[in-house]
Amino acid sequence: MAQVELQGVNKAFGKTEVIRNVGLEIEKGEFVVFVGPSGCGKSTLLRLIAGLETLTSGDICIADKTVTDLPPSKRGIAMVFQSYALYPHMTVYNNMAFSLDLQGVPKKEIRERVEAAAKILQMETLLDRRPAALSGGQRQRVAIGRAIVRNPDVFLFDEPLSNLDAALRHDTRVEIARLHAQLGATTIYVTHDQVEAMTLADKIVVLKAGEVMQVGAPMDLFNKPANEFVAGFLGSPTMNFFHGTLTGKPETPEQGRFSGGGIETGDVRLVSTEKSIGDSVKLGIRPQHLILDDKGPLEGTVSLVEHLGTDTIIELMAADNTLFRFVTADAINVTVGDVVRFGFDPEKVHIF
């Protein structure tokens, strides 16, 4: 039995449906990331699991127990909020002890558990301070500590890094990964940042307009996106799409041939298998998977060159006015206006 199970979960605010028929299974100890553009319902889904919103229909089970009608505190969850949500009038110690105190845990045990959590997070020296006297990163750690102290079945993180600066965000991300490895707790993590999703997750759930687009391991999603949205959402810079038609469909159902914009392919991965020959389709190639090739089928005029130090991103205009990008780690000497030709590895392209 899964640690967290969502069955046909629906949520509507008035007539606006924000979550549509979501079904999910999360195994014990898994790190699951909900990712999607803003407004896709990922935070709402997390709040439904937390019990801060009520379901319109469906069921939620946590640790083999239906929790649909239970209040948040009885669900065996702990949540870390985007804005930390620390109680400003309590010291760090009291912030962390509050939930245990409400449960009536003996003072001695509270002290032990708070100190243990503080030790894990290396903030034993901060226990007497108030949140106002802490930096953003320290506050974030208190918020995580408050969750650890409860020893929940499931940790819920709602965009916990979005209020931190870039350097701290990286450190805290590493810290969260380390914590997860150390505690082995089931974790659900919401973010709009695909780097966080790719680096932290055992399993990514991509959401769009309240629907699950794809569920899977990060590299599976990256290499075998189930649809154009997932392909375009994951990966930076975003995948290049070229318009054309489906010219062939061999025996194997997940293969097809593409023609358009001067590109002709052999049998490559066909994602939208419902399309038939002659339908207009798109060919997706990641900027990283283009190969400089003087005799390649794809021609583009350089319109922008960005040197990032490690990588160089080149923006080009194809003959049919399609914008596309090329990324390379190699030194490359092109300037705006140059015409460059590319080839690609047929194993790494997709037809949508």
Added chain:
Amino acid sequence: MRALSPIIASNGLAIFLTIVFLLPITAIFAFVVTTPLDDAMANLGLWMHAHWQWSFPEFDTQERFAKIGFALRSVVIAVGISFFYFGISNWLNASMARVRCKNSLGRQSNIIEAIQPWIFVGPTLVLLLLFLLVPALSTLSLSFQEYDGTPSVRNYAFLWDPESLGYLQFRLAMRNSLMWLILVPSTCIIFGLLIAVLADSVSWGVVAKTFIFVPLAISFVGAAVIWRNIFAGGGIEPLETINGMTPSYQIGLLKSLLGHTAEYNEPLYSLKFWGNFFLMWILVWVQTGFAMVIFSAALRGVPEDTIEAAKIDGANPFQMFFRVKLPQIYSTVLVVWTTLVVLVLKVFDIPYALSANDDDKLLLATMMENARNNWSIGGDNVDNLYASIAVMLMLTVVPNMVFNGWRIRREQRELGN
């Protein structure tokens, strides 16, 4: 480089003297020049009188229109003088600084910035001095004098001498004031919080809050009259005189509900000792709306996420309120509390309207008025006695002021961190 302070001092003095001479002259000049306007207004009135054939005497019309004219030009001149004051003093400040430090813009602006705040604060300071500090000091000195000006502490005799005028009244007034000070603010705050919290959890909360808020718009005397009808005797017969006051033909709602008959018709607020609480209730009724509105807004300001975090932590509604919400609006509660304390110290109308002559219901403010009205037969130093009670009233405000000052300083320190 010469020091700036002598320049600032001399410029300031020059501006001050100019203003002191110029403003009254301008005002008098403006009034003199505009005098014919009153006649013009009066003539307008006469013309209207004739045109519409008003029935009352022509002289009344003439006088009233002249008064309107005077009022109008007074307003215009007063506003004009204010603008003139700011204009002329700022202009003087800037141009004198320019003359004194021709070559240094930095020094010019230093001088201007040193004087400018005083130009804006100055009038307020003068008004405070004239109408608050001077009267307070003269009250103080008056309270230590006999009627003929010889120094004396006899006016304060009610503090220690059981034989003296006002000995009993002062004790009753202090007892009552203390009860009012403790009970009224705390009851208002408790009710205000309760209603603010409860009203948020029902759909008709806005309507309920409106009803609680409405009494705030009623004057204290008005509220006293309303509640007199509820607390008054329950009989249907006209009531006899009680404590020197004849209650009118009353509804006596509460007493009727309690089953009191015409035979037992003493108003509830006249009861010995307990009557005080019925008087306090009137102020609570008026002021709860004030506390409620402020707390309502403050509770809305409690971050939603801390409430959600507390829900996840497992707080029940009571713990949510007392351990999460209330501590976060603590400073608002303090502000409301001090405001109500000041208000209670000023309360005069409610006890005066309902039980002016009852020593048992005296507050310091009503005691002062009583001293003026009733004690004149007892001595020749009524004004001085009156002053000494005023000083006592002032002393009771001091702890509150000290506390407020301390609190504001502490809050600023915390913000500074």
